[in-house]
Amino acid sequence: MDVFGRIKALFSSRVEDDDVKNESDNPIRINANILKRSAIFCQCGSLQIPIEKEGNIYECIKCHKRSTRNNYNLGQRHYDPNHLKILPRDSSLVINMDYYDDAVRLLKKESNS
Numbered sequence: 001m002d003v004f005g006r007i008k009a010l011f012s013s014r015v016e017d018d019d020v021k022n023e024s025d026n027p028i029r030i031n032a033n034i035l036k037r038s039a040i041f042c043q044c045g046s047l048q049i050p051i052e053k054e055g056n057i058y059e060c061i062k063c064h065k066r067s068t069r070n071n072y073n074l075g076q077r078h079y080d081p082n083h084l085k086i087l088p089r090d091s092s093l094v095i096n097m098d099y100y101d102d103a104v105r106l107l108k109k110e111s112n113s
């Protein structure tokens with residue numbers, strides 16, 4: 001591992017993957033679940049997941065091929081004054097982009113096992 005990779009690993013390994021697996025209130029686990037729910041299948045057999053909070057571009061966690069599909073919004077609902085009955089989403093349904101990379105790492109690890 002080069003110096004840059006080592007520094008990156010240092011910052012990205014906030015939580016060990018093994019600690020994350022079964023914690024349903026862990027932001028990395030929550031992110032991984034949200035991404036998996038929205039994922040589409042890639043030609044390579046792996047998963048293409050949303051690359052950002054809102055958009056329509058998906059990227060494969062294995063071969064990095066990108067596709068444009070259905071729009072997604074993994075963040076909070078937009079406030080609409082005409083639809084006051086729309087309640088905010090539960091935090092378990094909202095992606096936390098601070099942990100996006102960690103969630104992708106977790107999904108990669110799971111898809112290999």
Ligand SMILES: [Zn+2]
Nearest residue numbers: 042044060063
């Ligand atoms: Zn792929």
